[in-house]
Amino acid sequence: MSKQPLSPQGDFPAVGLGRRLAAMFYDFLLCTALLIVTTFIYKLIMMSFIGEAKMRALSESGALDGDPLLSTILFFVLFGFFAKFWTHSGQTLGMQVWGIRVQNADGTAISLWQALLRFIVSIGSWLCLGLGFVWSIFDKHNRTWHDMYSSSQLVRIPKPKK
Numbered sequence: 001m002s003k004q005p006l007s008p009q010g011d012f013p014a015v016g017l018g019r020r021l022a023a024m025f026y027d028f029l030l031c032t033a034l035l036i037v038t039t040f041i042y043k044l045i046m047m048s049f050i051g052e053a054k055m056r057a058l059s060e061s062g063a064l065d066g067d068p069l070l071s072t073i074l075f076f077v078l079f080g081f082f083a084k085f086w087t088h089s090g091q092t093l094g095m096q097v098w099g100i101r102v103q104n105a106d107g108t109a110i111s112l113w114q115a116l117l118r119f120i121v122s123i124g125s126w127l128c129l130g131l132g133f134v135w136s137i138f139d140k141h142n143r144t145w146h147d148m149y150s151s152s153q154l155v156r157i158p159k160p161k162k
Helices: 017-050 052-061 069-089 092-096 113-127 131-138 145-149
Strands: 100-103 153-156
Touching: 017 052, 017 069, 017 092, 017 100, 017 131, 069 113, 092 100, 113 131, 113 145, 131 145
Parallel strands: none
Antiparallel strands: 100 153
């Protein structure tokens, strides 16, 4: 499978931690909305199978807290969100706002496998109290753990000319 070149092409500087965090906050807001809508749809579908009274009883008793099926669905929805953007344009909506892009060293889009590695390792980075992100301060190329593990890089791209 040939690699898809991203536009614009060029040798762009690495992104610092502040810009990364700003884009992540923007994407956090979008992902929160996506997860709320997904959960709402899941609950509507579940209610159509078991009925409103049973659904209310399960909700009030706390039996739906930590639902493994819902948790799995939400995990895949989040991965799908990031994978779609990263593998096609190299930018989520938050990354577009902050002018950053994830790419391979040759300026091509990352693969689905690289997106999965980035996604999983970035979760680990957060679980280690953000250490995987703070690592970029000490790395001479501003790489985080998930940049290094997925063999990808985050670069700052110029604003498009109007």
